[in-house]
Amino acid sequence: MTSTETNVTSDENQPPVDPNAVTISINGRQVAARKGELIIAAADRSGDYIPRFCYHPRMSPVGMCRQCLVEVEGPRGPMMVVSCMTPVADGQIVRTDTPQVKRAHEGILELLLANHPLDCPVCDKGGECPLQDQAFSHGPGESRFVEEKRHYEKPIPISDIVLLDRERCILCDRCTRFADEVAGDALIHFTSRGNNTQVLTFPDEPFSSYFSGNTVQICPVGALTAKPYRFKARPWDLEKVESTCTTCSVGCRITVESSRDQLLRYQGVDSDPVNWSWLCDKGRFNFEAVASDARLEQPLIKRDGQFVEADWSTALRAAAALVSSALRDGGAGSVAILGGARGTNEDAYAWSRLARALGTSNVDAQLGDGLPSTVFAYPQATIDEAANASTVILLGPDLKEELPVLHLRLRDASEKRRSKIVEFGAKESGLTRYAWKHTGHEPGQQVAAVRSTLTETSVVSQLGKGSVVVVVGRGNLAESPEFTMSALAAVMELVPNAKVLPVLRRGNVRGALSAGMGSGSAAEILERAAAGKINCLVLVGADPLADFPDADLARRALTAVPNIVSLDTFMTTSSSQAQIVLPAAAFGEKDGTTTNLEGRVSQLSRKVTTRGTSRPDWMVAVELADLLDIDLGVGSVHDVFDQMVTTQSAFRPIDRSAIKASPDGVLLAHVGSAPIASPVPEVPERAGFSYRLVVSRKLYDAGQNVANSPSLASLAPGSAIYLHPLDLDRLGAPAGSNVKAIGARTSVVMRVEADASVHRGTAWVPWNQPGGKVGELIDASALVNDVRLENI
Amino acid sequence: MARLTEENVRLAREIIARYPRARSATIPLLHLAQQQDGYVSNDAMVHIGELVGATSAEVFGTASFYEMFKFEPVGKYLVNICGTMSCALMGADELIHHAEHALDVKLGGTTDDGLITLERAECQAACTEAPCLQVNYRYRFRVTNESFDRLVDDLRAGRLDAEIPPHGTVARVRQRVSADRIVGAVAPEDVTDGPTWFDGKAAL
Numbered sequence: 001m002t003s004t005e006t007n008v009t010s011d012e013n014q015p016p017v018d019p020n021a022v023t024i025s026i027n028g029r030q031v032a033a034r035k036g037e038l039i040i041a042a043a044d045r046s047g048d049y050i051p052r053f054c055y056h057p058r059m060s061p062v063g064m065c066r067q068c069l070v071e072v073e074g075p076r077g078p079m080m081v082v083s084c085m086t087p088v089a090d091g092q093i094v095r096t097d098t099p100q101v102k103r104a105h106e107g108i109l110e111l112l113l114a115n116h117p118l119d120c121p122v123c124d125k126g127g128e129c130p131l132q133d134q135a136f137s138h139g140p141g142e143s144r145f146v147e148e149k150r151h152y153e154k155p156i157p158i159s160d161i162v163l164l165d166r167e168r169c170i171l172c173d174r175c176t177r178f179a180d181e182v183a184g185d186a187l188i189h190f191t192s193r194g195n196n197t198q199v200l201t202f203p204d205e206p207f208s209s210y211f212s213g214n215t216v217q218i219c220p221v222g223a224l225t226a227k228p229y230r231f232k233a234r235p236w237d238l239e240k241v242e243s244t245c246t247t248c249s250v251g252c253r254i255t256v257e258s259s260r261d262q263l264l265r266y267q268g269v270d271s272d273p274v275n276w277s278w279l280c281d282k283g284r285f286n287f288e289a290v291a292s293d294a295r296l297e298q299p300l301i302k303r304d305g306q307f308v309e310a311d312w313s314t315a316l317r318a319a320a321a322l323v324s325s326a327l328r329d330g331g332a333g334s335v336a337i338l339g340g341a342r343g344t345n346e347d348a349y350a351w352s353r354l355a356r357a358l359g360t361s362n363v364d365a366q367l368g369d370g371l372p373s374t375v376f377a378y379p380q381a382t383i384d385e386a387a388n389a390s391t392v393i394l395l396g397p398d399l400k401e402e403l404p405v406l407h408l409r410l411r412d413a414s415e416k417r418r419s420k421i422v423e424f425g426a427k428e429s430g431l432t433r434y435a436w437k438h439t440g441h442e443p444g445q446q447v448a449a450v451r452s453t454l455t456e457t458s459v460v461s462q463l464g465k466g467s468v469v470v471v472v473g474r475g476n477l478a479e480s481p482e483f484t485m486s487a488l489a490a491v492m493e494l495v496p497n498a499k500v501l502p503v504l505r506r507g508n509v510r511g512a513l514s515a516g517m518g519s520g521s522a523a524e525i526l527e528r529a530a531a532g533k534i535n536c537l538v539l540v541g542a543d544p545l546a547d548f549p550d551a552d553l554a555r556r557a558l559t560a561v562p563n564i565v566s567l568d569t570f571m572t573t574s575s576s577q578a579q580i581v582l583p584a585a586a587f588g589e590k591d592g593t594t595t596n597l598e599g600r601v602s603q604l605s606r607k608v609t610t611r612g613t614s615r616p617d618w619m620v621a622v623e624l625a626d627l628l629d630i631d632l633g634v635g636s637v638h639d640v641f642d643q644m645v646t647t648q649s650a651f652r653p654i655d656r657s658a659i660k661a662s663p664d665g666v667l668l669a670h671v672g673s674a675p676i677a678s679p680v681p682e683v684p685e686r687a688g689f690s691y692r693l694v695v696s697r698k699l700y701d702a703g704q705n706v707a708n709s710p711s712l713a714s715l716a717p718g719s720a721i722y723l724h725p726l727d728l729d730r731l732g733a734p735a736g737s738n739v740k741a742i743g744a745r746t747s748v749v750m751r752v753e754a755d756a757s758v759h760r761g762t763a764w765v766p767w768n769q770p771g772g773k774v775g776e777l778i779d780a781s782a783l784v785n786d787v788r789l790e791n792i
Numbered sequence: 793m794a795r796l797t798e799e800n801v802r803l804a805r806e807i808i809a810r811y812p813r814a815r816s817a818t819i820p821l822l823h824l825a826q827q828q829d830g831y832v833s834n835d836a837m838v839h840i841g842e843l844v845g846a847t848s849a850e851v852f853g854t855a856s857f858y859e860m861f862k863f864e865p866v867g868k869y870l871v872n873i874c875g876t877m878s879c880a881l882m883g884a885d886e887l888i889h890h891a892e893h894a895l896d897v898k899l900g901g902t903t904d905d906g907l908i909t910l911e912r913a914e915c916q917a918a919c920t921e922a923p924c925l926q927v928n929y930r931y932r933f934r935v936t937n938e939s940f941d942r943l944v945d946d947l948r949a950g951r952l953d954a955e956i957p958p959h960g961t962v963a964r965v966r967q968r969v970s971a972d973r974i975v976g977a978v979a980p981e982d983v984t985d986g987p988t989w990f991d992g993k994a995a996l
Contacts (some may be wrong), residue, residue, distance in 0.1 A: 186846070189853030202848035203834055 022090040027097050039083035039094055040068050048096050051105055051134045053112070053220040054172035055084035058276050059181055064173040065112065067134070069104040071095040080104060106140035114145040116221070117167045125222030127235035131170065150195065158188060158200075159207040161227050161281060161711055162216060166198045169223035175199060175215035182278065184411055184433075185209035199223075208715075210404050210699050213284040217267055217277075228285050228711045233259040241605040242269060242663060244594050246342070246507030246587055247283040247705060250383075250405045251596025253663065254279065256287075256588050256607040263287040263588050263608055271664050273384050274600070280404035281712070282699050287588065288709035290608075294570055295708075296583035297612025307581065312613060316620075319580050320627035322563040323358070326535035332359030334535040336525045339542030339567075340517040340617070341365040341506035343584075344592030344604055346640040347617035348508065349648065350632065351540050352516030354621045357630045361519040362534065365512035367547045368522045368780055370474055370504045371481050373513045374675040378492060381469040381499035382598045382667065387413040390466030393454075393498070394423040395446065395487055396475035400430025401699050402505045403597070407431060410471070420462055424449050424487070426476050426694045427764050428757035436462070440759045443479040443692045444683035444784045446487035454494045468495050473503035477549040477767055478693040478778045478785040486680045503597050505697070511595030514650035514668060522548060523780050529557035536563045540617055541584060543572040546702070546768060549695065551775025552745060567620055569611075570704045583614035590616040591637050593659060595668065601654055602665030681783050690786040691723065691763035693743075693777060701768040719772030721789070722755040722764040733791050742788040743777035749792065750774075763787055795839040796821075800828055803966075804843050810969075812979035814844040822855050826960040831862040860929075867902045868958045869947050872913035873925040873935075879915075882922035888912060890937045894944060907948060909959075927952075928959050 020035040026048050033042040038061060043050050054064040063085040071078040072086065073093035080100070095101065113135060120126040155163040171190070176199060180186040187207045191200045201207050207215075216226045240255040245266065252275035257265040266284050270277035299315030300307040310318075326334045337355050340348035348365065355363045386392055387409040399407035411434050413419035420436035423429065424446060432438045437459065441449035453459055472488050474481055492498060504510065512518070526544065528534050530553060537558070548554040558564065558577050566575035567582045575581045589610040595601050610616075618640050625632045634640045638656065645651040653669050686692055700706050700715040707713050721741055723731065731752070733739050739752045741763075750765070750773075758764045765774040778785050796804060804824060808817040818840065825836035837851045844851075855861045862870075873891060875884045888899065891910055895903050902909040918924040921933035925940075932943060946952050957964055 180850075187849050189847075189849040191853050191856040193857045193859075200849075200852075202837070202852045205848055 022088055022092075024088050024090070024092040024094060026094045033088040035088070037088050039070060039072070039081075039086050039088055039092075042088050043070075043083065043094070043096060050083050050096055051109075051138045052084060053130060053134075053170060054174060056174055056177075056218060058270070058278075059174070059177050061085050062173050062177065065108070065170065067105065067108050067112070067138075069101060069108065071098055071101055102138075105138040109135055109139040110143055110145070112170045113139070113143060115150045115167070116170065117149060119168070123168065123222035124225050124230060125168075125219070125235075129222060130220040152198070155225065157206070159209070159212050160715060161285065162207060162212050163225050163227065163230070164199060165223050165225070168221045169199060170221055171197055171199070172220055174218045174220065175224060178211075178215055178218060179207065179209060181415075182408060182412070183209050183211040183214070184415075185211070188215075210280050210282070210400065211278065211408070213281045214268065214278050217279075226285070226711075228288055228709075229265045232264050238264065239607070241607050242603070243588070243605040243607070244596070244602045244665070245279065245283045246594050246604070247280075247286060248403050248505055249503070249507055249509055249597040250275065250403050251594060251600060251602060251665070252279050252283060252405050253602070254283075256605065258588075258607050261608050263290050269663075273382065273664050274596070275405045276409070278405055278408055280699065282404070282706065285711050286705040286709045288711060289569075289705045289707075290586045290588050290611075292570075292708040295586070295611045296569060296571060296581065296614065298583060299613070300581040302579045312582075312615070312623075315580055315582060316623055316627055319565045319582070320624055322536050322565060322579065323538075323624070324628060326563065327358065330533070330535045333362065334533060335360045335538070336362035336520070336529065336534045336536070337517075337538045337540060338364055338367065338522060338525065338544060339538075339540035340512040340515075341509040342541035343508060343512075343617045344590065344594055344637075345508065345511040345515055345601065345644060345651070346592045346637050347540070347621075348512035348517045349515035349644040350618035350621035350634070350640050351538075352512075352519075353632050353643075354625050354630065355519070356516070357625060357632070358628070362525045362528070363517055363519045364522040364525060365509055365517035366504070366506070366522060367542060367544055368526075368549055369477055369547060370506070370509060371472070371484060371502065372521075373518045375472060375485065375488070375500065375502040375504075376510075376513070376599075376670075377675050378488070378500035379498075380599060380670045381501040382600075383409055383501070385467070385499060386410065386469040386471055386501045387419065388467075389413075389419055389469040389499075391463055391468045392419050392421045393468065393470045393491055393495075394421060394425070394429070394431065394435070395450075395470060395491065396425075396473035396484055397503060397505070398425075398427070398429035398431075398475070398696060399471070399503065401697050402473070403503055404699060406471075406503065406597075410434075422453065422459065422462075424453070426479075426692075426762060427696065427759065432757070442686070442759070442762060443476050443694055444483050444681075446483045447490050447680045450487045450490045450494070454491065463495055468498040469501055470495075470498050471501045471503055473505065475696060476693075477695040478774075480681065480783045482678065482681050482783075486678060489675075489678075501598060508594045510597055510599055510668075511593070511601070514595060514599075515644060515648055523550075523553070526550075526553050526557035529561045532560050534561050536565070537561045539564065539566040539568065539574055539578070541568055543568070543574040543704075545573040545577070548780070549767075549775060549778045550780035551773070551778070553780055554775070567617060569614070570708060572704065582620055583612055584620070585610040585614045585616045589614070592616070592618075593641060596665070599650075599668035599670075600665040601651070601659060601668060602663070603659055683784060686761065686786055687788075690788045691727070691761060693785040693787050694758070694762050694764045695767050695774055695778065696764070698766045698769070701766070702770045702772070703768060707770070716770055717766065718751075719766070719769040719774070720751040720753045721787075722753050722758050723789075724758045724760045724762075725754040725756055727758075727760055727763075728752065728754045731789055731791070733789075738792060740790040740792050741777060742790065743785065744779055744782065746776050748773045748776050752789070763789070794829070794833065795835045796825060796843075797828060800824055801843070804840075808844065812982075815846050815850075818844055818846065818851060818854050819858075822851075822861055823960075823962050826861060827962055828960070829865075830868070830958060830960045831865050834863075862959075865902075865906075866959055867907050867909040869907060869927050869956065870909045870911065870929075870959045871925060871927050872911050872916070872929075874914070874916045874918070874923060875912040876915035878919035879923040884923040887923050887925075887935060887937065887940065891940055894937075894941060908944065928956050928961070930956050 031046040052068040061084040063082040068083045070083045152166040155165040238257045240257045245252045253269040253271035254266045268277040268279040298309040414434040423435040544554040564578035566578035
């Protein structure tokens with residue numbers, strides 16, 4: 001007793017001993033490890049490579065392939081164990097280099113190769129194949145197996161995107177484990193037994209997961225291949241740079257890979273705070289759109305109602321003339337700029353700088369489909385904080401459809417029992433299955449739902465158990481965003497120490513707003529335009545006719561504006577109404593930085609030359625400014641960045657070297673203080689036979705990125721109006737039939753379907769589907785929108 | 793074939809209630825489906841997935857591990873002739889050859905009248921009685937060509953109806969556990985004390 005006390009006093013100046021720290025010996029060297037860590041992970045850190053196929057650091061170990069055998073000293077001498085299933089223990093003695101281990105590795109590889117076709121010369125994986133590489137480094141060099149190998153029909157499609165070659169498969173359980181454990185879509189599984197074991201889907205039920213591309217990336221052989229990359233290149237011909245995906249605002253780190261100046265593949269990079277190496281299929285495969293034939297290559301000027309090609313100087317001069325005549329006739333207020341959320345921070349900043357120089361505040365990076373930027377004024381949470389919070393409150397969108405990798409992170413938090421999810425929604429979402437509590441509410445009733453649920457005894461005690469993060473976004477395009485903001489204010493009032501993770505969806509919307517592209521509101525700008533007060537509208541990668549929820553207002557506005565200049569990668573419905581269309585450089589064709597939804601600024605890298613004569617958005621802003629006799633004082637993308645971080649307070653703590661030094665990106669500083677809660681708008685009563693409209697996004701839609709990627713375009717589910725099965729019964733229309741949907745202003749004919757995830761009394765329509773016309777039913781100035789259905 | 797009948801869905805729910813987790817009932821429900829249709833149909837697997845909260849792929853993956861679940865229709869009687877060592881030594885191959893001719897089917901095939909499916913099986917653990925076979929998993933020992941023909945005649949004439957139920961029937965009398973004898977479905981993580989026979993001293 002006394003001696004212990006003496007020890008305590010003498011150790012007072014020492015750092016406290018970590019109770020989880022253990023030391024093991026690997027090949028005679030001491031390695032520090034933590035309790036619960038696996039031998040293979042500790043060996044990776046110490047530089048002793050152990051061959052493996054099934055082990056993946058982001059999934060639970062299964063010991064399927066047996067390749068990672070090592071010797072561990074035991075009471076009865078050295079014992080062979082699989083290092084991916086054996087946790088470290090203090091004083092453990094591990095050897096990975098004995099003749100016995102070598103023999104074991106060679107034996108396993110000989111077995112794995114017994115049925116493998118060895119068609120490496122024609123296999124897409126050849127050159128970057130763990131089986132090929134490790135057969136060379138750890139294999140026996142030859143095989144005693146001289147019999148006929150197993151044969152299967154090959155390849156078979158297991159989804160619209162992924163193909164399976166069962167002869168190459170070594171049954172490592174990575175894809176099936178991923179589908180079940182990470183994606184939650186257990187649509188592929190081992191079937192049969194013994195020598196006949198194979199990965200298969202259920203007959204006629206494809207592996208239609210939003211995350212199926214990840215199985216191709218983690219397959220340690222060439223068994224799984226993806227259509228967009230199949231037979232396109234050999235790995236040694238690929239050039240890669242690291243970049244950040246801007247398909248949505250999660251900002252997954254990726255490698256952009258090309259050959260012969262063609263983008264061919266994106267692969268997920270394991271960024272610990274963001275995407276854990278996973279990507280969604282939309283982000284992974286929409287590189288096809290960059291290479292699409294539909295890309296704009298030359299500036300276009302409309303003459304007599306027809307677009308004719310022009311050179312840049314003519315087009316820019318014409319655009320400058322439109323802007324200056326608008327300034328002359330109507331003053332600065334008659335110029336408006338919409339967009340900027342699709343480009344880089346630099347793009348957005350250059351345009352916001354031009355807008356300020358022109359003196360207009362008619363600028364918005366959102367198209368009436370997000371939330372007011374006051375949402376950033378609350379204490380901000382990171383993705384990691386959300387995925388480690390003891391309670392996550394979901395207010396708004398279906399993350400699986402809008403921000404798929406954030407969905408994976410929160411699903412993981414719930415499945416590993418770190419977090420309890422409390423969800424509020426006008427419709428069930430992909431996370432409802434994993435939610436501890438789901439409170440359904442009619443559109444506009446968020447505040448009441450929040451107040452009643454968060455004051456329940458069980459919820460109050462759960463909220464008191466630890467950190468709380470509110471994930472908030474726009475869940476319904478057919479209601480006013482005020483409801484969500486009021487609900488957020490109500491949550492913050494009930495849980496004052498909660499942090500907020502705003503989930504606005506567009507790739508760089510947070511960067512654009514932080515760079516100053518949010519001084520106006522799209523709805524007000526379009527109202528002004530419709531009233532004839534806007535003479536010149538510049539669309540920077542924005543397509544209000546397709547994306548603004550209120551189709552009628554967008555149409556009136558774009559018809560009323562005499563002069564529209566559109567800067568875009570594709571000819572959109574809005575650009576076809578423009579006088580001048582300028583081709584913009586796409587993702588993968590420009591350098592810069594982007595900001596994800598948590599305010600993480602990371603690098604974008606150029607990999608291929610720009611299409612045709614297209615230019616990055618920032619450059620167009622600078623050149624246009626020049627023609628208007630405005631000197632923005634920048635000559636390169638680096639200049640724009642440096643000026644942005646000195647003038648925009650949100651970007652101030654960041655500099656170029658910090659971003660270069662940190663591949664995971666640098667977090668923006670939090671600015672502003674919590675906004676004053678606005679009173680809850682009064683929701684009008686719903687008429688007896690009408691349904692309250694819920695409009696939200698699906699992952700695959702009619703957007704340019706999906707529509708111009710041949711592998712993805714057919715995956716959009718199409719336009720339909722979905723009712724709860726009981727409501728559909730009441731309506732008396734058979735599922736799949738056409739009905740007349742009557743809104744406040746007009747009516748459209750739509751297919752009707754039953755969906756049990758839609759709450760009773762509401763009607764759900766996916767936004768921006770091919771052939772969809774739901775925008776006709778939405779009045780952006782109304783608090784909520786109702787729709788009546790009639791059989792036809 | 794079809795999804796589970798209304799009566800079988802009722803039974804399925806009763807079976808599911810015996811387990812702390814619904815998907816533990818997957819295999820009993822597969823037996824139920826095979827009892828209903830004589831084989832496990834795709835529709836039945838989809839239905840089982842819905843009942844136990846698993847994807848159809850998971851149900852199929854589990855079911856296809858087991859030789860005794862059939863995914864194509866089989867005859868009313870499944871005749872498995874053992875072809876492993878002892879039986880092979882005692883003339884199983886000749887017996888199979890004879891059976892193929894007598895029934896006019898190949899191994900794995902079903903007779904035209906849909907009555908008998910012929911298969912070769914691995915060891916049935918009756919090596920002292922070789923060669924042996926099973927009809928719907930009911931044994932026949934020391935089978936000769938003549939006794940095989942007699943067996944087929946008896947099956948066709950319905951003389952063995954009492955002894956051998958149609959393929960898929962697990963038991964003709966379904967065991968009912970009265971409410972007072974049910975242990976209760978407790979999830980493993982909710983178990984706080986040991987089993988009643990465990991006094992805490994014995995090493996587990």
